[in-house]
Structure formats: structure tokens, C-alpha cells
Amino acid sequence: MSDDLDDLRAAMRAATPEPDAATRAAHLALARKNFDLIQGSRDTARPMSDGSKPGLWTGVKIMLNTLTSRAGLTATTAIVAVAFVALTPMRDVIVPGEAPGFDPAPAISAREAGGAADGTLRTVQEAPVEIAEDFIADTAPAAQRMSKTLAAPAAAPEPGQAMMPMPQPDMLMPSDATTEVFANADSNPLQITAETPVSTFSIDVDTASYAVLRNSLMQGRLPARDMVRVEELVNYFPYDYPAPAGDAPFQTTVSVAPTPWNADTRLVHIGIQGALPDIAERPPLNLVFLIDTSGSMNQPNKLPLLKQSFALMLGQLRDEDQVAIVTYAGSAGQVLEPTAASDRQTIMTALNRLDAGGSTAGQAGLQQAYATAAAMAQEGDVSRVILATDGDFNVGLSDPSALEEFIADKRRSGTYLSVLGFGRGNLDDATMQALAQNGNGQAAYIDTLAEAQKVLVDQLTGALFPIADDVKIQVEFNPATVAEYRLIGYETRALRREDFNNDTVDAGDIGAGHAVTALYEITPVGSPARLTDPLRYGAAPTGAIGDELGFLRLRYKAPGSETSRLIETEITTDMPAQGDTEFAAAIAGFGQLLRGGRYLGNWGYDEAIALASAGKGEDPYGYRTEAIQLMRLAQSLSAQ
Amino acid sequence: MRMNVTDEELAKAAARGDRAAFSTLLERCYDRMFHLAFRLTGSRAEAEDLTQDICAALPAKIVRFDGRARFTTWLYRVVVNAAHDRRRRQATHVRAADGWGSWEIARREADAETAERIDWLTVAMRGLPDDLRDTLALVLDEMTHAQAAEILGVSEGTVSWRISEAKQKLRTQRQEEDRA
Numbered sequence: 110m111s112d113d114l115d116d117l118r119a120a121m122r123a124a125t126p127e128p129d130a131a132t133r134a135a136h137l138a139l140a141r142k143n144f145d146l147i148q149g150s151r152d153t154a155r156p157m158s159d160g161s162k163p164g165l166w167t168g169v170k171i172m173l174n175t176l177t178s179r180a181g182l183t184a185t186t187a188i189v190a191v192a193f194v195a196l197t198p199m200r201d202v203i204v205p206g207e208a209p210g211f212d213p214a215p216a217i218s219a220r221e222a223g224g225a226a227d228g229t230l231r232t233v234q235e236a237p238v239e240i241a242e243d244f245i246a247d248t249a250p251a252a253q254r255m256s257k258t259l260a261a262p263a264a265a266p267e268p269g270q271a272m273m274p275m276p277q278p279d280m281l282m283p284s285d286a287t288t289e290v291f292a293n294a295d296s297n298p299l300q301i302t303a304e305t306p307v308s309t310f311s312i313d314v315d316t317a318s319y320a321v322l323r324n325s326l327m328q329g330r331l332p333a334r335d336m337v338r339v340e341e342l343v344n345y346f347p348y349d350y351p352a353p354a355g356d357a358p359f360q361t362t363v364s365v366a367p368t369p370w371n372a373d374t375r376l377v378h379i380g381i382q383g384a385l386p387d388i389a390e391r392p393p394l395n396l397v398f399l400i401d402t403s404g405s406m407n408q409p410n411k412l413p414l415l416k417q418s419f420a421l422m423l424g425q426l427r428d429e430d431q432v433a434i435v436t437y438a439g440s441a442g443q444v445l446e447p448t449a450a451s452d453r454q455t456i457m458t459a460l461n462r463l464d465a466g467g468s469t470a471g472q473a474g475l476q477q478a479y480a481t482a483a484a485m486a487q488e489g490d491v492s493r494v495i496l497a498t499d500g501d502f503n504v505g506l507s508d509p510s511a512l513e514e515f516i517a518d519k520r521r522s523g524t525y526l527s528v529l530g531f532g533r534g535n536l537d538d539a540t541m542q543a544l545a546q547n548g549n550g551q552a553a554y555i556d557t558l559a560e561a562q563k564v565l566v567d568q569l570t571g572a573l574f575p576i577a578d579d580v581k582i583q584v585e586f587n588p589a590t591v592a593e594y595r596l597i598g599y600e601t602r603a604l605r606r607e608d609f610n611n612d613t614v615d616a617g618d619i620g621a622g623h624a625v626t627a628l629y630e631i632t633p634v635g636s637p638a639r640l641t642d643p644l645r646y647g648a649a650p651t652g653a654i655g656d657e658l659g660f661l662r663l664r665y666k667a668p669g670s671e672t673s674r675l676i677e678t679e680i681t682t683d684m685p686a687q688g689d690t691e692f693a694a695a696i697a698g699f700g701q702l703l704r705g706g707r708y709l710g711n712w713g714y715d716e717a718i719a720l721a722s723a724g725k726g727e728d729p730y731g732y733r734t735e736a737i738q739l740m741r742l743a744q745s746l747s748a749q
Numbered sequence: 750m751r752m753n754v755t756d757e758e759l760a761k762a763a764a765r766g767d768r769a770a771f772s773t774l775l776e777r778c779y780d781r782m783f784h785l786a787f788r789l790t791g792s793r794a795e796a797e798d799l800t801q802d803i804c805a806a807l808p809a810k811i812v813r814f815d816g817r818a819r820f821t822t823w824l825y826r827v828v829v830n831a832a833h834d835r836r837r838r839q840a841t842h843v844r845a846a847d848g849w850g851s852w853e854i855a856r857r858e859a860d861a862e863t864a865e866r867i868d869w870l871t872v873a874m875r876g877l878p879d880d881l882r883d884t885l886a887l888v889l890d891e892m893t894h895a896q897a898a899e900i901l902g903v904s905e906g907t908v909s910w911r912i913s914e915a916k917q918k919l920r921t922q923r924q925e926e927d928r929a
Contacts, residue, residue: 113916118889125787126787128779128780133783136800137776140807144771405794
């Protein structure tokens with residue numbers, strides 16, 4: 110009896126990792142600090158070192174620790190586990206682990222990436238931000254999130270869960286690399302126009318999926334299929350759509366072009382460009398940073414990167430803007446009172462003082478943030494809570510309906526919510542999306558300082574100033590000209606047909622200068638690419654509008670308005686192709702390749718790379734060049 | 750200098766406000782605390798957060814250390830209680846996420862990959878009921894049944910029963926997986 114216990118004991122010893130050196134130091138510092146506070150022994154207290162900035166050497170040590178604990182482990186405990194149940198007849202013990210592409214190596218490169226990011230931080234820190242005036246120029250699709258689109262009803266089976274009886278599926282993770290949950294649904298299937306002529310969805314200007322995908326590829330592994338939301342990849346890039354004229358909040362551009370992966374189908378490219386109101390007259394901003402300071406944030410690519418990112422953003426604020434900081438998973442609560450943005454010194458000091466410290470009080474972080482925002486708000490201001498986390502959403506409200514009501518209520522009262530994800534390993538993409546959607550905000554993932562620059566500096570205006578709420582798109586295809594169609598991406602954004610005209614149904618928002626792109630692949634009537642047979646008894650369509658391909662309806666609400674307005678555009682065959690279709694199509698194709706797309710035929714990475722290169726255009730920020738590099742990377746990885 | 754001083758003496762000194770004693774004690778016991786936290790939670794991120802909670806609260810608690818129990822016993826009780834609190838909070842949090850995130854959390858195939866990478870024993874332990882898991886974690890941490898009983902506030906017989914129960918469950922689980 111005690112023998113097998115000894116075996117278990119040995120196994121457990123082997124399975125238990127050593128504490129991370131930097132985290133340990135931070136925790137000890139925290140305990141000492143609290144000890145001093147309680148004892149009031151100020152005479153012996155000395156300044157704390159900032160434990161949240163582990164140097165490169167620490168990074169290397171962490172890396173080595175990870176290597177030994179992870180690589181050694183699975184094997185050791187498995188062996189003991191075998192011994193432990195030696196009584197049972199068994200075939201080979203299958204150690205759950207070592208799935209292809211999921212060996213310990215990626216964890217290491219993650220650490221290296223972390224180290225590199227740290228290096229970058231230093232450099233940038235030395236060169237203060239000088240991106241002053243021209244940040245408006247790039248009005249790319251940043252990220253803004255919508256609301257409850259009931260795309261994938263939750264009852265979906267969860268194959269992974271069947272493996273073991275687990276009381277808390279969300280808590281499934283071993284050491285430091287893994288509680289990630291991604292939101293997605295099956296790829297949109299082919300639709301037969303005669304049966305379902307109408308396609309309805311909510312816009313999506315989120316980009317988190319692209320950054321997460323880049324992070325995966327950079328670590329040398331292909332992203333999981335559910336990580337890839339095609340529309341977020343496409344919307345990551347700025348496109349050269351015509352800007353709206355006059356008072357219109359946005360301009361719709363539709364074009365029809367050949368489909369790169371199928372010569373017999375056509376690609377309908379819908380581009381929506383949001384207006385960029387005069388920046389000089391923008392209303393004052395109230396920003397409340399709600400920052401996760403739980404212990405797991407204490408890694409170079411989390412809290413330190415977050416500080417740097419917010420520092421970049423501060424440079425973009427005006428003197429009349431106000432900033433407050435609230436922490437959660439922290440004992441402190443509000444760590445910076447509402448402070449005018451002109452007082453950079455105070456704000457930066459407060460930011461830099463943050464360390465992953467304090468007890469996980471989890472008390473009402475979100476409530477406090479909103480309360481702070483409400484206290485700051487004055488007539489005409491725009492208020493926004495920016496939640497930054499690595500996946501700990503213990504934000505203080507635990508009753509689901511109360512939380513949903515709470516956020517929705519705050520949304521109606523005019524305070525928006527954005528969610529920024531940091532670091533990998535604990536990332537709860539699904540919850541991030543859900544929170545941001547409920548709060549009419551954006552969800553973005555920040556993995557490098559360059560991404561922070563894009564989200565928080567280049568596209569700050571779009572991210573922070575909404576110009577239209579609840580934007581819904583409905584396309585009706587003409588069965589006389591279009592036999593079949595397929596919406597590429599937007600799986601999680603689908604709306605019911607009747608919800609289009611229902612103003613109480615929430616949808617996505619567009620920020621100042623945002624652009625949104627949607628692509629349909631259509632099969633013209635009579636095309637050899639048609640996958641279904643025409644109906645023998647189908648009614649023969651007639652009429653003057655017989656040669657239109659379809660009709661685009663778009664609904665939106667002016668910010669704060671209760672009733673929607675409608676914009677209508679017909680889609681015809683003779684619409685001119687636009688220059689950006691090639692690149693958008695290449696990215697859409699890339700996304701479909703990563704999702705194992707079944708409509709692409711023999712079209713592969715070579716073609717995607719060639720097409721993207723041909724359609725690269727000016728690319729002033731280098732985003733597209735980077736995408737082509739990622740395609741090459743994915744190509745090599747998928748060839749392995 | 751303080752190397753030969755026992756944990757209990759350090760703890761009592763710390764309770765009286767001796768900063769250096771507290772610091773030395775913490776250095777000594779941090780790793781043990783973290784290891785136990787890992788066994789109780791089964792994940793590094795969770796263990797780090799739990800340890801942070803404890804470190805933050807320890808200065809207030811140490812004041813009440815009176816030397817009646819062994820320091821390790823006292824400390825482990827603190828850790829186990831903190832783990833209970835955290836679990837309770839998480840349970841409500843998980844329910845919350847299920848409620849309002851349900852349409853987003855539609856597909857969790859990523860979990861399958863996750864699960865595959867997890868060390869078997871760590872996972873299996875998480876599958877145990879909380880009381881069995883806590884008891885097993887303590888006993889695996891070189892605690893005698895008597896010490897575990899003291900920490901958990903139950904009788905020694907209960908500890909022994911839980912241990913055999915836990916082993917039985919692990920064994921059954923293993924068998925089922927092998928058959929599957």
C-alpha cells in the first residue's frame with residue numbers, strides 16, 4: 110500500500126515545477142512590502158525593486174526551467190502511472206501528449222520571443238514617441254467589437270472534454286502554457302440562392318485573430334483552426350476605399366472580380382469606409398485603464414509590454430483628456446485618480462509603479478472602473494474603459510445575468526469597453542470577445558510593441574471614437590444570375606434574417622476611419638463550377654432587374670440613437686474591380702488554407718503568396734509585407 | 750547567521766515584527782508553498798496566482814502565529830484555505846463565463862490540444878473531488894497522515910480513508926482510459 114504511494118510521491122515531485130525566479134522575487138517583495146505596511150516599521154523599509162522587469166538572463170533561466178520541467182515530465186509521471194496501475198492488464202500506455210506540432214519546443218521559443226520583446230521595449234523606451242500629428246493618416250480597420258451575434262449556438266459538442274471527468278473545464282492547464290479558448294464556428298457553407306437568397310451578418314472590425322495567428326507562426330507552429338477568423342485577418346489591413354462625402358458616416362464600395370482559386374466563380378468585394386471626423390474637434394476622452402495585476406502577468410510580454418503600450422498611447426492624448434487607472438487582482442483598486450493627460454509625469458509614475466502584486470481581491474474591478482468613468486464623464490465626453498489582461502477575467506461580478514445587464518447598461522449610458530489581450534498561455538479569446546461585444550468595444554491582442562503602435566497609436570481615433578453603432582449587412586442575391594454563394598468568414602457574426610430590421614438586436618460598431626471588408630464567392634448561373642443541380646421546377650425569374658447580381662442593404666445607428674438608418678446599393682456585373690481586391694482575396698485565401706478550406710481546390714500557399722505580392726500596393730506601414738512573410742512561414746510549417 | 754534557527758522561532762519573531770526574520774522565513778518556505786499550491790491547483794498560472802494571494806496575506810496572518818502548531822502545519826493550513834477560497838471564487842467565475850460567454854465559447858477544440866499536453870497525474874488529480882485532492886496533495890508532500898489531519902481539521906482515520914479512496918479513483922480512471 111505504501112509502495113504505490115511512494116511511487117506517486119516520486120511522480121508528483123517530478124511533475125511539480127519550480128517557481129519562476131522572477132515571480133518568486135516579486136512575490137517575496139510583495140510580502141515584505143505588506144509586512145512593512147502592517148508592522149509600520151518604516152525605518153527598516155526600503156524601496157522595492159521593480160520585480161516585474163526580469164532581464165534577459167531571467168528569461169533564459171525561465172526557458173531552461175520550462176525545458177526541464179516540461180520535457181522531462183510527461184515521461185516520468187507516465188512511467189510511474191504505469192507502475193501504479195500495474196495490476197490492470199493494459200496495452201501501451203498512451204500518454205496524452207506529444208501531439209504533432211505540440212512538443213515542448215514552442216514553449217521555449219515563446220520564451221525567446223518574450224525575451225526579444227523585452228529587448229525591443231528597451232530600445233523604444235530610449236527613443237520617446239515622436240509620432241505626433243500624422244497618426245490619423247492610417248485609418249485602417251482596427252478593431253471594434255460587436256454584440257451578441259448568435260452565430261454558433263453554444264450547444265456545440267466539445268470533443269476535448271470527453272477525455273476526462275473534469276469539474277472545471279476552463280481551468281484545464283498544466284504549467285505555463287495553456288488555457289486558451291478560442292471562439293469560432295464551422296466555416297460558412299455554400300448557400301443555394303433559390304433556397305436562401307438572403308445573407309445577413311453583423312460587421313466585425315476586430316483584429317485579434319490576426320495577431321494571435323502571427324504569434325503562433327512566429328513561434329513555429331501552425332495556429333489551431335479555431336484561432337483563425339478569416340474576416341479578422343482581412344480586416345487587419347488598411348484598404349484604399351473611397352472616403353464618404355458630405356455628412357454620410359460611411360461609404361460603401363462594391364466590386365466584382367474573378368475568384369483567384371476558382372476561374373468559374375466570382376468574388377464580390379464589399380468595402381465600407383467609415384468617415385474620419387475632424388480630429389481637431391474631437392470631444393475630450395475619459396479613459397479608465399482596468400489592469401490585471403495577477404501573478405501570471407509578471408512576464409516580459411505582459412505587464413512590461415502593457416506599460417510600454419500605454420505609454421505610447423499617452424503620447425496621443427490631448428491635454429483635456431483624462432486618464433485613471435484601476436487594477437484588479439490587486440489589493441489597490443484605484444491606483445491613479447482621474448488625471449489630466451497633460452500631467453504625463455504623474456500618469457507615467459503610476460503606470461510604472463504597477464507590479465504584479467497585491468492579493469487577488471477580485472473585488473468589483475469592473476464596477477469600480479465604470480464608476481470611475483462615470484465620475485469623470487462630462488457632457489459631450491467620450492468615456493471608455495480599457496481592460497488589459499492575460500486571461501484572468503475574475504473582474505468581480507460573478508452572476509452572469511447581472512454582469513451582462515451591467516455591461517449592457519453601461520453601454521447604453523455611453524461608456525464603451527475595449528479589451529486588450531497580452532501574452533499567450535492563459536489567453537481566453539472567447540471571453541475577451543464576449544466581454545468586448547457586450548460592452549460595444551473592440552478586442553485586440555497585443556503581442557509586440559509594433560502591434561501596440563498599430564492598435565493604440567495609428568488607429569487610436571478609430572478605436573476610441575465610434576461613428577456608427579449596430580452596423581448590419583444584408584445581401585440578397587438574385588437567383589436569376591447567382592446560383593450559389595458563400596460568405597467568407599464572419600461565422601461568429603451571422604444574424605437571423607429577421608433581425609436585420611429589428612433595432613433592438615445588437616450588432617458591431619464602426620469607429621472613426623475604420624474600414625470593413627466582406628467577401629462573397631458567388632457561382633453565376635450556368636457556371637461549370639456550380640456544385641448543386643438546378644431545380645427542374647424552379648420558377649423562371651424574369652423582370653427588368655434580372656441582370657443584377659444582388660442587392661446590398663446596410664443598417665446603422667448614429668451613436669446614441671435608438672433607430673437605425675438604411676443604405677441600399679445594387680450589385681451589378683459591370684462594377685469595376687478595385688485595386689485592393691487582389692490583396693484582400695489573397696488574405697481570405699490564406700485564412701481559408703489555415704482553416705483547411707474545402708473550396709480552394711488546388712490553390713495553395715504558392716498562389717496565395719504570388720497574389721498577395723502582386724496586390725501588395727504601397728504598403729506604407731509594412732503590414733502587407735509582414736503578412737506575406739507569415740504566408741511563407743505557414744507554407745514551410747504545413748510542409749513539415 | 751539565522752541558518753540554525755527553527756522555522757517556529759523565526760515565525761514567532763516575525764509575529765513580533767522582526768522584518769529580517771520574516772524575510773528569512775519566507776525565503777525558506779516559498780518553494781514549499783509554491784509546490785503545494787501547484788499540487789492543489791494543477792497549473793502553474795493558478796499556482797502563481799495562489800502563491801501571490803498568500804504572500805500578500807501572510808504578513809497579516811503571521812501576527813497570529815502562536816507557536817502551538819509546527820510552522821509547516823500552520824503554513825500548509827494557510828495554503829489549503831487560500832486554495833479553497835480561490836476555488837470558490839473560480840466556481841462562480843466559471844458559472845459566470847458559461848452564462849454570458851456561451852455563444853462565444855461554442856467550440857473548444859483547442860481544449861483537446863491542451864489536454865493532450867498535460868501531464869497525466871496532474872490532470873488526474875484535478876479530476877478528484879476537492880477533499881480527496883487536497884488530502885492527497887498534502888500526503889504526497891511528505892506530510893504524515895496525522896499532520897494532514899491536523900492541517901485539514903479532520904481525523905487521521907478520515908485522511909487514511911480519503912487516501913485510499915483517491916488512489917482507487919486514480920486507478921479506475923487509468924483503467925477506463927486504457928480501455929477507451
